[in-house]
Amino acid sequence: xxxxxxxxxxxxxxxxxxxxxxxxxxxxxxxxxxxxxxxxxxxxxxxxxxxxxxxxxxxxxxxxxxxxxxxxxxxxxxxxxxxxxxxxxxxxxxxxxxxxxxxxxxxxxxxxxxxxxxxxxxxxxxxxxxxxxxxxxxxxxxxxxxxxxxxxxxxxxxxxxxxxxxxxxxxxxxxxxxxxxxxxxxxxxxxxxxx
Amino acid sequence: xxxxxxxxxxxxxxxxxxxxxxxxxxxxxxxxxxxxxxxxxxxxxxxxxxxxxxxxxxxxxxxxxxxxxxxxxxxxxxxxxxxxxxxxxxxxxxxxxxxxxxxxxxxxxxxxxxxxxxxxxxxxxxxxxxxxxxxxxxxxxxxxxxxxxxxxxxxxxxxxxxxxxxxxxxxxxxxxxxxxxxxxxxxxx
Numbered sequence: 001x002x003x004x005x006x007x008x009x010x011x012x013x014x015x016x017x018x019x020x021x022x023x024x025x026x027x028x029x030x031x032x033x034x035x036x037x038x039x040x041x042x043x044x045x046x047x048x049x050x051x052x053x054x055x056x057x058x059x060x061x062x063x064x065x066x067x068x069x070x071x072x073x074x075x076x077x078x079x080x081x082x083x084x085x086x087x088x089x090x091x092x093x094x095x096x097x098x099x100x101x102x103x104x105x106x107x108x109x110x111x112x113x114x115x116x117x118x119x120x121x122x123x124x125x126x127x128x129x130x131x132x133x134x135x136x137x138x139x140x141x142x143x144x145x146x147x148x149x150x151x152x153x154x155x156x157x158x159x160x161x162x163x164x165x166x167x168x169x170x171x172x173x174x175x176x177x178x179x180x181x182x183x184x185x186x187x188x189x190x191x192x193x194x195x
Numbered sequence: 196x197x198x199x200x201x202x203x204x205x206x207x208x209x210x211x212x213x214x215x216x217x218x219x220x221x222x223x224x225x226x227x228x229x230x231x232x233x234x235x236x237x238x239x240x241x242x243x244x245x246x247x248x249x250x251x252x253x254x255x256x257x258x259x260x261x262x263x264x265x266x267x268x269x270x271x272x273x274x275x276x277x278x279x280x281x282x283x284x285x286x287x288x289x290x291x292x293x294x295x296x297x298x299x300x301x302x303x304x305x306x307x308x309x310x311x312x313x314x315x316x317x318x319x320x321x322x323x324x325x326x327x328x329x330x331x332x333x334x335x336x337x338x339x340x341x342x343x344x345x346x347x348x349x350x351x352x353x354x355x356x357x358x359x360x361x362x363x364x365x366x367x368x369x370x371x372x373x374x375x376x377x378x379x380x381x382x383x384x
Contacts, residue, residue, distance in 0.1 A: 067264060136241075177206045
């Protein structure tokens, strides 16, 4: 959740260094653009993975997000924050990709497990939990999933989620509420703790 | 306590997504309702599993992504640079050709063709209106009329020099000197 909190701070106010990097990148400085990529790559890739449940597709989407950012830097107003634009572009590209391709359920989690320093029992438990979460996410509609990922996993406020999804706060609140209830029912059913 | 709060409302209440007024009333109800407390506990449990089970992308995945993005951008930049050089070379060749053609045409032109074009005719200012002045009587002396024609001619001779015929006219400012040839004679009236 620490990451989510720091992310929320980025959303509301970006430091001057990022604006300087944007300025330099607009002037054609690729090293400055690489620093921008380094700063935001984790967020973009994580959202794409959670929305698409596929590491390969998520990497393609993240790559496309940064290439489009570079292509649109000339039109980007330097005073504006970059994070909302990146969130929106990531969500939209994932949305378009999901519409074109078959819905996937399984989340590719192997890389995360390989790097985690866990004993076999812990790794098995984590894998089971991750599969459970992936299956729970698959239960949600695309809009519910986007709202839940941005609000509960990325830690954005309801108002910020509404801005990213270009929707009203009331609609987003309804999507979050429905999504949380679906996840709760799914998890309880899978774990045998049905009320 | 006959009416429970809906799961959807409780799902918002758990994470503080309800407006302040609604949140207070739900809190009052939940304090006294064991069923709603259990729903909240289940939602919190599933939420914990949900949020803590997904890992961040690994460093290797991030490096792969960054390398792919920057590699593509650098390749595009190199390609565009080569196009710029190509265009610059083509433009300089065209420029040289144009200069050669222009120079050739310039040498074939007649001299008059190179004269600068005359400028637009000078516009004369409109005549100023006459200033009305009081009339004065001025008496002018009658002009002396000079009759055209020769008045006198004098032959000037000096030893060792050619002879001159000096002819004065009716205009005192005009005197004609005629140098005579050696064998030329002047018929005197």
